[in-house]
Amino acid sequence: MISVSVDEAPSTARRRESLEAAPDESAALEQLIAVYEEVSLSQSRKLEIAVADLRRSNSELARFAHAVSHDLQEPLRAVVFSTQLLLRELDGKLEPEANELAADIVAGVLRMRALIGGLLDYSQVGSSQIAPRLLEPAALLADVLADLGPALDESGAKVTCDALPHVVADPVQLGRVFQNLIANAIKFRGPEAPCIHISAEAHANEHVFSVADNGIGIDPSQHQRVFALFQRLHSPAEYRGLGLGLAIVKRIVEVHGGRIWLDSTEGCGARFFFSLPSDPSRSTPSPVSRE
Amino acid sequence: MMATAKAKPTLTLLVEDSPIDVKMTRAALEGRPRHHQLSVANDGQHALAYLRGEGAYAGSERPDLVLLDLNLPRLDGHGVLAAIRSHPELRLLPVVVLTSSQSTEDIRLAYEGGANCYVTKPADVDEFLSAVRIVHEFWCDTVSRSPA
Numbered sequence: 001m002i003s004v005s006v007d008e009a010p011s012t013a014r015r016r017e018s019l020e021a022a023p024d025e026s027a028a029l030e031q032l033i034a035v036y037e038e039v040s041l042s043q044s045r046k047l048e049i050a051v052a053d054l055r056r057s058n059s060e061l062a063r064f065a066h067a068v069s070h071d072l073q074e075p076l077r078a079v080v081f082s083t084q085l086l087l088r089e090l091d092g093k094l095e096p097e098a099n100e101l102a103a104d105i106v107a108g109v110l111r112m113r114a115l116i117g118g119l120l121d122y123s124q125v126g127s128s129q130i131a132p133r134l135l136e137p138a139a140l141l142a143d144v145l146a147d148l149g150p151a152l153d154e155s156g157a158k159v160t161c162d163a164l165p166h167v168v169a170d171p172v173q174l175g176r177v178f179q180n181l182i183a184n185a186i187k188f189r190g191p192e193a194p195c196i197h198i199s200a201e202a203h204a205n206e207h208v209f210s211v212a213d214n215g216i217g218i219d220p221s222q223h224q225r226v227f228a229l230f231q232r233l234h235s236p237a238e239y240r241g242l243g244l245g246l247a248i249v250k251r252i253v254e255v256h257g258g259r260i261w262l263d264s265t266e267g268c269g270a271r272f273f274f275s276l277p278s279d280p281s282r283s284t285p286s287p288v289s290r291e
Numbered sequence: 292m293m294a295t296a297k298a299k300p301t302l303t304l305l306v307e308d309s310p311i312d313v314k315m316t317r318a319a320l321e322g323r324p325r326h327h328q329l330s331v332a333n334d335g336q337h338a339l340a341y342l343r344g345e346g347a348y349a350g351s352e353r354p355d356l357v358l359l360d361l362n363l364p365r366l367d368g369h370g371v372l373a374a375i376r377s378h379p380e381l382r383l384l385p386v387v388v389l390t391s392s393q394s395t396e397d398i399r400l401a402y403e404g405g406a407n408c409y410v411t412k413p414a415d416v417d418e419f420l421s422a423v424r425i426v427h428e429f430w431c432d433t434v435s436r437s438p439a
Contacts, residue, residue, distance in 0.1 A: 081416055
């Protein structure tokens with residue numbers, strides 16, 4: 001936990017005393033400005049330290065998740081190997097019930113592996129690998145739809161899209177946001193073929209994008225839960241998945257300085273919104289420092 | 292010129308602390324047509340002592356190939372690799388990193404440190420056996436190694 005305290009420096013306190021005793025107005029004003037500058041300087045220094053602390057603890061957290069994920073993979077792989085080898089040794093010698101148990105072991109371990117892989121994936125989103133630049137979401141979306149081609153064809157989905165404004169974002173990560181939201185619209189489709197509509201609205205300081213579908217929808221009581229890591233609204237028998245997609249989407253959006261929310265009721269489709277800060281100057285931030 | 296069947300069996304040093312991976316690597320080499328020997332070091336320090344012929348390892352034969360895990364007790368794989376590359380007689384030894392880590396940082400560090408190649412351990416038994424066989428065949432039978 002990081003706290004920012006804004007105690008006054010001793011010299012500031014001294015200057016304040018002399019300020020009260022100052023007879024001349026302009027001298028008082030100068031002293032006031034000096035006090036103000038000193039306070040704001042010491043505050044901004046403290047803020048800088050707090051930000052540096054936060055950065056460090058963030059990167060420590062990322063390293064921690066990374067290390068945990070790798071260290072957990074190792075013994076898990078040993079379990080997979082041993083189980084596979086054991087089943088080979090016992091091939092044909094097991095009672096049906098024992099076979100079922102063995103299959104449960106393998107399924108459980110494989111799920112655990114997928115979850116750890118997901119944790120690793122999640123921990124890497126928002127790390128230092130983000131490189132925002134000015135981009136055209138329409139071009140990005142075309143790539144995403146091409147990647148989703150088979151799923152779109154198979155479900156008979158129809159995707160429509162309004163004109164989208166330029167934004168400053170990491171192309172890979174923003175592509176992932178669209179990819180996840182559209183894939184979800186296909187996955188959680190209703191009885192009819194999916195109709196997916198993508199639009200955007202410009203506001204004062206941000207662009208708000210939305211992905212709307214005619215799928216099964218989400219009960220409002222569950223709206224917050226859908227974004228939490230490993231939270232699922234359905235049993236694995238109904239829908240496969242790890243409960244990871246929207247958690248990653250949320251993290252990506254937040255790393256970009258935006259927010260995510262949804263509008264949906266059960267049985268009536270869902271509309272996911274996310275905002276990205278607009279960049280009126282349309283300047284591309286340059287992370288490259290010249291030497 | 293292709294190196295044809297040598298009379299001498301090849302020797303591989305496996306630096307690995309996971310018993311199941313040792314077992315699997317042994318099984319992979321047993322399935323290979325020619326006779327191949329495998330020595331195992333369970334941590335980085337033993338691996339270096341073996342390679343330098345120190346202490347209990349005096350007079351040990353130099354391997355043709357090192358299969359090196361990264362996550363090891365006492366001295367990790369990157370440290371072992373650095374010691375091999377800075378040793379006048381060991382520096383040209385083929386070292387294949389064989390690890391469960393898929394981290395881009397580990398991959399980059401390994402290549403920077405002079406690894407001959409980097410292989411992530413597959414999570415499926417058959418894929419693991421096949422990966423070890425491919426690596427072993429390539430480094431022990433296919434390539435021409437530096438004479439010194």
